[in-house]
Amino acid sequence: MGAALLRHALAAEAPPLRNLRVISAGVSARRGEPMTDYSIAALKKVGIEAGDHTSQPLTQELLDKAIVVLCMTESHRATIQAIADPEPRNLKLFREFMKSPKQLEIADPYGGTYAGYEISRDEMVEAIPSIVQFLKTQVK
Numbered sequence: 001m002g003a004a005l006l007r008h009a010l011a012a013e014a015p016p017l018r019n020l021r022v023i024s025a026g027v028s029a030r031r032g033e034p035m036t037d038y039s040i041a042a043l044k045k046v047g048i049e050a051g052d053h054t055s056q057p058l059t060q061e062l063l064d065k066a067i068v069v070l071c072m073t074e075s076h077r078a079t080i081q082a083i084a085d086p087e088p089r090n091l092k093l094f095r096e097f098m099k100s101p102k103q104l105e106i107a108d109p110y111g112g113t114y115a116g117y118e119i120s121r122d123e124m125v126e127a128i129p130s131i132v133q134f135l136k137t138q139v140k
């Protein structure tokens with residue numbers, strides 16, 4: 001969901017932000033799995049089509065090319081720190097760019113209820129403007 005939400009936000013920006021490639025990859029993802037029905041429904045509820053998303057595992061090549069690597073939880077970040085060599089320069093929590101967030105982590109809803117997916121979506125939506133502002137400092 002995070003990648004779809006960020007793509008949607010960047011589509012409203014001027015180039016070069018609009019042209020940034022947003023990639024989703026997971027620390028425990030298997031290649032080729034479709035987006036969950038709950039993710040699709042949670043995105044659709046806010047007017048975003050998920051497209052033909054399929055999962056892929058996180059690789060060093062993806063990390064090396066990234067301007068920023070966004071994680072939902074400290075556990076995700078710790079896993080990336082343990083497997084990456086070198087560690088990505090901008091390895092951040094999704095909500096880390098926000099001013100005074102109530103919480104930094106976004107619970108991973110995978111395997112949970114639809115309500116959990118909606119909560120995660122809303123926490124991502126709340127963080128997107130701060131991520132876009134950060135990207136504006138990185139891309140010129």
